[in-house]
Amino acid sequence: MRDGLRADCGSCFGLCCVALTFARSADFAIDKPAGEPCPNLQQDFRCGIHQKLRPSGFQGCTVYDCFGAGQKISQQAGTSWREQPGQEMFAALPVMRQLHELLWYLYDALERPEASSISESLRQAVRRIEALTEQPVLNVDLGNERAQVNELLLTTSELVRGRQPKKKNRRGVDLVGAKLRKADLSRANLRGAYLIAADLAGADLRQADLIGADLRDCNLTGADLTGALFVTQSQVNAAQGDSRTRIPSSLLRPTHWS
Structure with a gap:
């Protein structure tokens, strides 16, 4: 479907x-206004540096x-x-x-x-x-x-x-850089939570609601997101994972994960 x-x-x-629009930053190597073609865009509408976007300073494109x-x-x-x-x-x-x-x-x-x-x-x-x-x-x-x-x-x-204890309601919570290694967050409400650079290595996120959660540079190595709700490709692309990270079957494993 x-x-x-x-x-x-x-x-x-x-x-x-x-x-x-591209703004020169850790995500983009150049400034580019809206409506102007990226200099890496070829005549056939393909990206000329698609295979090396990250080392070329265009991490934002891969996300x-x-x-x-x-x-x-x-x-x-x-x-x-x-x-x-x-x-x-x-x-x-x-x-x-x-x-x-x-x-x-x-x-x-x-x-x-x-x-x-x-x-x-x-x-x-x-x-x-x-x-x-x-x-x-x-x-x-x-x-x-x-x-x-x-x-x-x-x-x-x-x-x-289902019914979960209050401690698992983390909706919209600021968890930037939080140390949540191996945390039990199964079935937790993490809607809109800020998990930027949080350490969720080995965490249990099964059936957790992750809609709108910011997973930029979040450490998901060894984490289990089996059955997690409303996860998008952009979210996992923005996170850090490895071969042990379990993601919903609807998503592709990011090529930059180890």
């Missing part, structure tokens, strides 16, 4: 390499995931921004990306047997969001769509995780 929500750069006009929005917009447009003004395509990218992200979460919820009681509501939401992605998206009320989907995701989380 999620194949169309995975980035397929070979079917895209390199939209993220043009539409997005970003468009959820398949880039190829969706490219296929709908038919012709590239080199052949026609691309402003509308560039403006549509973040909107389509958010709609695809909502679909990613909804499909995750539909795969949970514990959420079978709300499966029809989840399917209705999928049909509504999918219909929006087939139309011009610039007029979509994203706030309204996110609010409606969030109610279903909250219910799904509660059904999957």
